[in-house]
Amino acid sequence: MPSSDFETIKKLITYRRSVFPPSYTDQAIPAELLIELLDCANAAPTHKLTQPWRFVVFRESGLTRLADQLAALYQRHTPAEQFLQKKQENTREKVLRSGAVIAIVVSYSDTVPRWEELAATACAVQNLWLATAAAGIGGYWSSPGTIKHLGDFLRLANNEECLGFFYMGYHDESPRKPTRKPIAKKITWEG
Numbered sequence: 001m002p003s004s005d006f007e008t009i010k011k012l013i014t015y016r017r018s019v020f021p022p023s024y025t026d027q028a029i030p031a032e033l034l035i036e037l038l039d040c041a042n043a044a045p046t047h048k049l050t051q052p053w054r055f056v057v058f059r060e061s062g063l064t065r066l067a068d069q070l071a072a073l074y075q076r077h078t079p080a081e082q083f084l085q086k087k088q089e090n091t092r093e094k095v096l097r098s099g100a101v102i103a104i105v106v107s108y109s110d111t112v113p114r115w116e117e118l119a120a121t122a123c124a125v126q127n128l129w130l131a132t133a134a135a136g137i138g139g140y141w142s143s144p145g146t147i148k149h150l151g152d153f154l155r156l157a158n159n160e161e162c163l164g165f166f167y168m169g170y171h172d173e174s175p176r177k178p179t180r181k182p183i184a185k186k187i188t189w190e191g
C-alpha cells in the first residue's frame with residue numbers, strides 16, 4: 001500500500017466519531033450508497049469465512065415503523081415509576097431524524113466460538129463506520145436494552161441476535177479528535 005494511503009487511512013480512523021441524530025441534516029442517503037457502505041462492512045475479516053453479520057436497513061417509511069416500535073418497547077419494558085415521556089419522544093425523534101438506521105444482526109453458525117462471530121460482526125460495523133465517515137455521513141452504534149425484545153419485529157431466527165442499531169445521517173458537525181488515554185499506557189513491550 002503506498003504511504004499516502006497510510007496517511008489517509010490514519011486520518012480517517014482518527015477523525016471517525018460518533019455523530020448523533022441532532023446533528024443530522026435532511027439530506028437523503030441514496031440506497032445505492034447504502035449498498036456500497038454495507039459492501040465495505042461485508043469485507044470484514046471472519047474466521048472460517050462464516051460471515052455472521054446481517055443488516056436490516058430502515059429508511060423512508062421504514063423509519064416510522066422503527067420509531068413506533070422502539071417507542072412502544074421502551075414503554076412496555078420500563079417500570080411506570082421510571083418511565084419518562086421525554087425519553088420516549090427522544091427515542092422516536094432520533095430515528096425520524098436519521099437518513100437511515102441499520103439493525104446490526106449476528107447470525108451464529110456455531111462452527112466457531114460465538115465470541116468470534118461477535119468480534120467479526122463488530123469488525124464489519126467498524127468498516128461500515130469508517131466508510132460512512134469517509135462518505136461525509138455521520139453515524140453511531142446504539143445498543144439500548146430494548147434490542148433483546150426485537151426478535152419478532154426483525155424476524156430473527158433462533159441463532160440470531162440484534163447487537164444494536166447504526167444511526168446515520170449527513171450532518172453539520174465539525175471534526176473532533178478522539179478522547180483516549182495514550183496508547184503508550186496500553187502497550188507492553190517484550191523485546
Ligand SMILES: Cc1cc2nc3c(=O)[nH]c(=O)nc-3n(C[C@H](O)[C@H](O)[C@H](O)COP(=O)(O)O)c2cc1C
Nearest residue numbers: 016017018019122140141142143144163164178179
Ligand atoms: C458496541 C458499541 C455500543 C455502543 N452503544 C452506544 C449506545 O448505546 N449509546 C451511545 O450513545 N453510544 C454508544 N456507542 C458509541 C460510543 O459511546 C462511542 O463510540 C464512544 O463514546 C467513543 O466516541 P467516538 O465514537 O466518537 O470515538 C457504542 C459503541 C460501541 C462500539
